[in-house]
Amino acid sequence: VEQKIIATVDVVLLTIIEDRLEVLLVKRAAEPFAGRWALPGGYVHVEEDGDALATARRVLEQKAGIVSPYLEQLCTFSGHSRDPRGWSVSIAYFALVPRGALAPQKSSVCLQAVDGLAQLPFDHNRIVDAAVARVRSKAGYSSLPAFLLPETFTLTELQQAYEQVIGTTLDKSAFRRKLGLLDFLEPVKNRSRTGKHRPAQLFRIRKDRRLALFGRTLAS
Amino acid sequence: VEQKIIATVDVVLLTIIEDRLEVLLVKRAAEPFAGRWALPGGYVHVEEDGDALATARRVLEQKAGIVSPYLEQLCTFSGHSRDPRGWSVSIAYFALVPRGALAPQKSSVCLQAVDGLAQLPFDHNRIVDAAVARVRSKAGYSSLPAFLLPETFTLTELQQAYEQVIGTTLDKSAFRRKLGLLDFLEPVKNRSRTGKHRPAQLFRIRKDRRLALFGRTLAS
DNA sequence: GGAATAGTGTCTCTCAGACACTATGAC
DNA sequence: GTCATAGTGTCTGAGAGACACTATTCC
Numbered sequence: 192v193e194q195k196i197i198a199t200v201d202v203v204l205l206t207i208i209e210d211r212l213e214v215l216l217v218k219r220a221a222e223p224f225a226g227r228w229a230l231p232g233g234y235v236h237v238e239e240d241g242d243a244l245a246t247a248r249r250v251l252e253q254k255a256g257i258v259s260p261y262l263e264q265l266c267t268f269s270g271h272s273r274d275p276r277g278w279s280v281s282i283a284y285f286a287l288v289p290r291g292a293l294a295p296q297k298s299s300v301c302l303q304a305v306d307g308l309a310q311l312p313f314d315h316n317r318i319v320d321a322a323v324a325r326v327r328s329k330a331g332y333s334s335l336p337a338f339l340l341p342e343t344f345t346l347t348e349l350q351q352a353y354e355q356v357i358g359t360t361l362d363k364s365a366f367r368r369k370l371g372l373l374d375f376l377e378p379v380k381n382r383s384r385t386g387k388h389r390p391a392q393l394f395r396i397r398k399d400r401r402l403a404l405f406g407r408t409l410a411s
Numbered sequence: 412v413e414q415k416i417i418a419t420v421d422v423v424l425l426t427i428i429e430d431r432l433e434v435l436l437v438k439r440a441a442e443p444f445a446g447r448w449a450l451p452g453g454y455v456h457v458e459e460d461g462d463a464l465a466t467a468r469r470v471l472e473q474k475a476g477i478v479s480p481y482l483e484q485l486c487t488f489s490g491h492s493r494d495p496r497g498w499s500v501s502i503a504y505f506a507l508v509p510r511g512a513l514a515p516q517k518s519s520v521c522l523q524a525v526d527g528l529a530q531l532p533f534d535h536n537r538i539v540d541a542a543v544a545r546v547r548s549k550a551g552y553s554s555l556p557a558f559l560l561p562e563t564f565t566l567t568e569l570q571q572a573y574e575q576v577i578g579t580t581l582d583k584s585a586f587r588r589k590l591g592l593l594d595f596l597e598p599v600k601n602r603s604r605t606g607k608h609r610p611a612q613l614f615r616i617r618k619d620r621r622l623a624l625f626g627r628t629l630a631s
Numbered sequence: 632g633g634a635a636t637a638g639t640g641t642c643t644c645t646c647a648g649a650c651a652c653t654a655t656g657a658c
Numbered sequence: 659g660t661c662a663t664a665g666t667g668t669c670t671g672a673g674a675g676a677c678a679c680t681a682t683t684c685c
Contacts, residue, residue, distance in 0.1 A: 194417070194418055194454060194455065194457060195457060196416065196418040196455060196457065197414070198414055198416040198418065198500055234414060235414065235416060235489075235498070235500075237414060237415060237416065237491070237497075237498045241490055241491060241492075242489045242490030242491070243487065243489040243490070243500070264486055264487065266484055266486065266487075267463065267484065267486075267487040267502050269455075269462045269463040269502065270461055270462030270463070271457070271461060271462070272461075277457075278455070278457045280418055280455075280463070280500060280502070282487050282489065282500070345664085346664085346665085347663080347664075362647085362648060362649065362650085363664090363665080364648085364649085364650080364665085364666075364667085365646095365647055365648060365649085367665075367666085368646085368647085369647090384656085384657090385663095386656095386657075386661095386662070386663075387656075387657035387658055387660095387661065387662065387663090388655080388656065388657070388661070388662040388663040388664075389654065389655040389656050389657090389662080389663055389664045389665085390655080390656065390657095390663095390664080391663080391664055391665090392664085392665090565637085566637085566638085567636080567637075582674085582675060582676065582677085583637090583638085584638090584639075584640085584641095584675085584676085584677080585673095585674060585675060585676085587638080587639085588673085588674085589674090604683085604684090606634095606635070606636075606683095606684075607633095607634065607635065607636090607683070607684035607685050608634075608635040608636040608637075608682080608683060608684070609635080609636055609637045609638085609681065609682035609683045609684090610636095610637080610682080610683065610684095611636080611637055611638090612637085612638090
């Protein structure tokens, strides 16, 4: 069978910078669209990658130096018109990393707010939109936003991460009641001492319950 | 770039037969696994198919004669070990069709209950499991199971479809209250006259709200 | 009338939202 | 002590589950 199909993987890496959801973009080195900002992605390497998830991990490590973030398959975009080189398949993944985990930025990498994002090549705007929609939706009934925070964090920081992802404010009391139901957090010894007020307890994600799911939605 | 990647589409077509969820299988005509029952699937035809969704529609029409069912992308399975021919990508879709829409069966086609399904070639068992999990999950907060019923149906039949998909019984009163909230149904003139009891009102899905979503889950 | 299913009313208990309250450490 | 945020208690209304009730048709 003569197929000549291009198989690529694209990754939507999201993080929180200054209270906004931002997406990682890289400057394309090769044609097509050389020099343009686009999602990190690349060909599947048949010899090197066991499956598409491995390709996604490799792409993230090579282009952004990120090693083992939260990484989930988003969906697959395909067709004859999305890539000028021909009929292509892009298996899209999304990754969530803590704010600041991308510290030493190369000049070929940047972060942009997902709201009001510039025009991107290929169908990358659609892919970003799909990723943001997925994360927003899943934030409503899971612990996903916790992956946007550093190793340890206060409950207020966690609530802010949720609010920044889903775009609304949450009630402190109700939020903490929900968290209590699916104990995916464990307190650590230290406490956060910032400013002239009562210090907050620090928590981290329990190793045995990385991704916890709420029974019902978080906000109506 | 020398990729030599096999790009295929596989479809998990689900329907309800005798109160059970069943999946459509076809007898493979070509190697590998010729003669074995497997999911309907096929190569992406670069000249013929605009995108992978078009491939899925073509496969369903050619192998099962189904024209425009509910069809949704499931996820993508990939890797060097899932197909003996080499590194492959299978973009999986699932379809929901009314019971009995598959009436004139060819001998190369069969239906099998999804619970206790036999061993299938490739990673097709994983794909079926993923499809069933998706449908079960989505049934909890959407009108998906309505696509398993014929054009018109009674509320009792709709409730049974939900029960067969999610595998538990539902309360009649609570179920109808939920339906009232997201009016995706409209009554039709006729009523169902079967047996010696009060006839039931028939309904159909409103054209403008094909897939409606519940705010919260259907059953706890 | 009886049988059988269609369809509705109502009670209770849980829980989300709202909001006020107490706690505690920096200064 | 004050300030600022951490953290908790409580009221209320909406809604899910349970279950009993009425309605209507065939026989």
